[in-house]
Amino acid sequence: MKKAIFLLNGKETPYRPGQTLLEATQAIGFHIPTLCHLKETTPTGACRICLVEITGARSLMAACSTPVAEGMEVFTETERVHNTRKLNVELLLASGKHDCLICEASGDCRLQELAYYYGIKELKFSQDEKFYPTDDENPFIIRDFSRCIRCGRCIQACNELVVNRAISYGYRGKDSKVVTGGDGPYTDSECVFCGQCVEVCPVGALTEKKAKGRARAWETNKIRTTCPYCGVGCQQWLHVKDGKITKVTAVEDGEPNMGRLCVKGRFGYDFIYSEERLKTPLIRENGNLREASWDEALDLVAGKFKEIIAAHGPDAIAGVSCARSINEDSYQMQKLFRAVIGTNNIDHCART
Amino acid sequence: MxxxxxxxxxxxxIFVIGSNMTEAHPVAASLLKMAVIGGAELIVVDPRRTSLVDLANLHVPIKxxxxxxxxxxxxxxxITEDLYDKKYVESCTMGFEELKKKVLEYPPERAAAISGVSAEMIRDVARRLAAVHPAMLMYTLGITEHICGVNNVMSCANLQMLLGNVGFECGGVNPLRGQNNxxxxxxxxxxxxxxxGYQRVDNPQAREKFAAAWKVEKLPEKPGIMIPQMIEGLLDGKVKAFYVFGExxxxxxxxxxxxxxxLSSAEFLVCQDIFPTETTRFAHVILPAAAWSENDGTFSSSERRVNRVRTVxxxxxxxxxxxWIFKEIAKRMGHEWEANSAQEIWDNEVSQYAxxxxxxxxxxxxxxxxxxPVPSLEHEGTSFLHKEGCFTCGLxxxxxxxxxxxAEVPDADYPLVLxxxxxxxxxxxxxxxxxxxGLNELLGEETADISEADAEKYGIEHGEMIAVKSRRGRVVVKANVTRQVPEGLVWMAFHFREGCANWLTNPAxxxxxxxxxxxxxxxxxxxxA
Known part of the structure; x- marks a missing residue:
């Protein structure tokens, strides 16, 4: 069979029939800038940043939504392409308040990156000034419509990635807005606060309330880990500054969640910082608990176990391991019971 | 899974039975919903109209x-309509005749009378399942948390084997496990x-192997007791010391x-935890533990995937x-353990012996x-078990x-099911x-979810405080009148101490x-009043 070929900036390039131009170029590691494109979802072609020139086509075409055709001649870096993309970035910059200095997303903003990449030196168009009011009537998500560029990534994520179907486009033309059913706050909607919309927002329109003011993107390092809640095993990035988690995001290409998290996985991390944490061994004395050293507490436990084994045999001791802690902890506990105490009375909550 | x-x-x-995964396993539900909006067929079997039902082709509200x-x-x-996978049943399974004899005792009309859905719906489910191969079955605690939990699980397995669905990508029997590890x-x-690694304690070779590994003379051969027996043992004195780790x-x-x-009768109760809990109130010794993100280690998820957990x-x-705590206790009981980190425990012990x-x-x-299973260092892991119906145990x-x-069904005094x-x-x-x-702001208290029909019958308004009582206890909670719940059912959770469903639940x-x-x-x- 003849290999499917198209011409990318004059160079013969293979593709799989059915691929979009963006997919075909990404497959060979060739970069076309995007903004609204969201992997695994239907392309919307909303932002016009991935425009390319195709021989024979009257207008520039969006690479994200144009299927490759055999022999198609595509140019990605012509002056016309460059100028149009730049113009589109300038229009987006005029669409709202994009004041990076005070924006939570600064340093992690696609629009900021594009403005820099296209060498925009001044704001060419006057900025819109009237915006829908901010919705922050919930504990987790701030919806600042003055920064929204209506790229639709949040809508694609909500409807196609997590399929919670809580938001869509509302109103028309310059009044258009990302709305919940009935255009109320998130709390009065189908929203389940998974925060996927925040994760995919390329600007500062959707930000995390709990992370606000905690750290600039460049001040954190990311540590990969596994979610401590249910048994799905979602892969997380813990964003850490000065040894503390400032926010949690999903590992985009991590199995099995592939970029998704739920409300507990994304926002339920700060229990570890609770003042109520147990911080020292405690021993009950005369009915009350008092603080003790590790040596004292461990000697007491080991001593009492030995005493009970001597008097009643090892089967008079029983233990329950923890299904939330790491494998190695459960391994050690069953080893303690079997090899040291001498009983198989070890169980955990799998049955309950 | x-x-x-x-x-x-x-x-x-997709056949989901006894799983409200949109709430208990939200990301798994998202993946499943992606398949459905992409054209997959979804059958949801659940007494409640859970939110997954919104996307289902068929909701089967069994009792x-x-x-x-x-x-x-x-x-x-x-079987009677000859829709099962004969070739698979013949070559990959055993016991078909016995199964057939039993299920012939359950014609759709009888099954309908017991389960509360129509015989026609039961036929519809069977025909839909037989029409697409493979079908993927998921279940959660709706299947297991019954006195017949094992039978429920085996019935799910029976169904999937009869349909020839075990051993293929996008098939199988898939329990969604609740806890991260x-x-x-x-x-x-x-x-x-x-x-x-599931090596039985009553197998002498396994005991010998672990005794050598752990440098002890012998290991106990009698299987131990399970949690309910441990708790009862505190009362009758069979269990003198109880060590509760993170529960x-x-x-x-x-x-x-x-x-x-x-718990209050325990002679010696050790609790090892990250927080004081309702259980630590009864402890004689409390040992403070590191939490998630405070040590390196691994969790194994429902899909048998061993994932890293890292320190922040x-x-x-x-x-x-x-x-470390377990190692220190072992030391004080005369056993020196070598491994001194989670990685050493895994690399030098777990993966050596399992x-x-x-x-x-x-x-x-x-x-x-x-x-x-990952039997060797070259092996890439196993995404699904029993490939092509070749069961690890044979047939x-x-x-x-x-x-x-x-065990307990409604009667005149307690007319509803919880x-x-x-x-x-x-x-x-x-x-x-x-x-x-933030999470308490989104859900701050327990509710008793009841149907509109029962709310009307008892004259209860949505949001009104009501009492729910069983033979074991009584709680006062807010009524949540919802279309999710069918008539005759009360549905509750156990997240809040006040109004916890477990004041009421049956220890059967x-x-x-x-x-x-x-x-x-x-x-x-x-x-x-």
């Missing part, structure tokens, strides 16, 4: 505890009958009043990693982890199963989620697994 979460997003036919009768009815249709705790042998038994076990009586910060105060995890070493877990066993009713489960915004007894800022257990029947007991509701 026999299969992987990646299959959820690719499956063509609580009627699963075996319903599944036998479906299999009856598969409940799979791992099983894999590690925190069970009374098996060593790490809040005082809230999670059925019949709280009785459980607390047992040191535990607070004097709190220490759990593995053949199904022999190929898993920390160095191989940097990114996506590995799904066991798949089709087991004839009879339906039995729940079923329990989890809600989205909290996890179990809220030791973690209750201390994570599956005879094999000792899993409690959290999903069914009899209650009455009262309008408060």
């Amino acid at each position: 026999t299969n992987s979460f990646a299959d959820f997003a690719k499956a063509k036919m 609580v505890g009627s699963d075996v009768a319903f599944l036998n009815g479906v299999m009856n249709v598969l 409940v799979q791992g705790a099983c894999d590690m042998g925190a069970l009374p009958n098996v060593f790490p 809040n038994l005082a809230n999670t076990e059925p019949d709280i009043r009785h459980v607390e009586h047992c 910060s040191a535990p607070p105060g004097e709190a220490r990693p759990n593995w 053949p199904s995890m022999a190929g898993i070493k920390y160095a191989r877990l940097e990114k996506n982890g590995l799904q066991w 798949g066993v089709l087991a004839p199963i009879d339906w039995i009713p729940p 079923s329990t489960g989890r809600r989205l915004y909290h996890y179990h007894t809220r030791t973690q989620t209750g201390r994570s800022q 257990y599956d005879p094999i697994t000792q899993t409690a029947e959290y999903k069914a007991c009899a209650v009455a509701i009262e309008k408060l």
